[in-house]
Amino acid sequence: xxxxxxxxxxxxxxxxxxxxxxxxxxxxxxxxxxxxxxxxxxxxxxxxxxxxxxxxxxxxxxxxxxxxxxxxxxxxxxxxxxxxxxxxxxxxxxxxxxxxxxxxxxxxxxxxxxx
Numbered sequence: 001x002x003x004x005x006x007x008x009x010x011x012x013x014x015x016x017x018x019x020x021x022x023x024x025x026x027x028x029x030x031x032x033x034x035x036x037x038x039x040x041x042x043x044x045x046x047x048x049x050x051x052x053x054x055x056x057x058x059x060x061x062x063x064x065x066x067x068x069x070x071x072x073x074x075x076x077x078x079x080x081x082x083x084x085x086x087x088x089x090x091x092x093x094x095x096x097x098x099x100x101x102x103x104x105x106x107x108x109x110x111x112x113x114x115x
Contacts, residue, residue, distance in 0.1 A: 013039030048073025
């Protein structure tokens with residue numbers, strides 16, 4: 001595969017990281033983190049792609065020299081999606097609790113911890 005997919009993965013990841021760094025709202029920061037995690041999906045799929053590769057199911061039509069795709073990369077991508085959903089839901093739950101207790105989602109308006 002050409003390096004175009006790697007460039008896109010890096011650009012999406014970089015846009016997400018820049019969005020987190022420039023965020024003025026906690027919800028915006030969570031969404032930008034999700035965008036940065038989407039860059040990892042593109043990278044993993046690009047790393048495991050193979051032209052003409054078949055599913056790694058060895059049956060009657062597959063010989064020893066038939067190119068197959070790597071199933072580990074597909075499993076890692078699926079795991080990355082699940083972890084991303086869990087992280088995003090937990091961060092949004094924290095933002096909701098912060099908004100309930102502090103009545104703001106702006107990080108600059110949040111003070112130190114109170115005991």
